[in-house]
Amino acid sequence: MDESFTVQNRRQRRSQVFMAAALELSGGSHAVKLRNLSADGALVEGSHLPVEGSEVVFRRQELNVPAKVVWVRGERAGLAFKEQLPPEAVLRHIPTPRPRVLPEYRRPGLHARLTDAERQAAEEWAWRPSFDRPGE
Incomplete structure (x- = not known):
């Protein structure tokens, strides 16, 4: 079971991240990858993780927090911090979401008038008589 998405009985909401x-x-x-972070703990991923109870x-950058390894499953481990992190310390390590940019699809319009020669060429191209009409 993937522990990173299970809410379980947590006191604090965890923010999904992917950081060194x-x-x-x-x-x-x-070295580990930080997968989620809250004021109470974190989910980390890496090889050669310490055993449960360590x-x-x-x-993480200037953040140094004593913690206990609560569980280990494969290459993931749950950490419980000894002291609760202040909200500003947690928010400092959570990137702000990028604003969502929605593409604007519009049909391009004609910005210039056709010259008489261009209009005549377009009409000849578009209205060329067909010689393969049935019955002729």
Whole structure:
């Protein structure tokens, strides 16, 4: 089951993201991908994740938060932060959505008048008599 989209019994709403982060454990640092983030915890993805119950430090830019690995399934793990993050710290790491641009489809209009020669050429091209009419 994909834990990133399950609401479960969470106190805080999680924001879906896809950013680089790191987990520090026993003096070593492991690169992970941050999949979602809230004031209480995060979902990370990566290889060689620490086991459940491990104490880690979650790092993302200037954010350094002590956390505990709550669960691990495959290459994903859920983290519970030791202290709740302030809302401004969470929002700083969530990109603002880009405004949606809707294409405007319009038929191009004629902006110039045709000269007499252009009009005559268009009429000859469009009104060329057919020699393959049945009955002739």
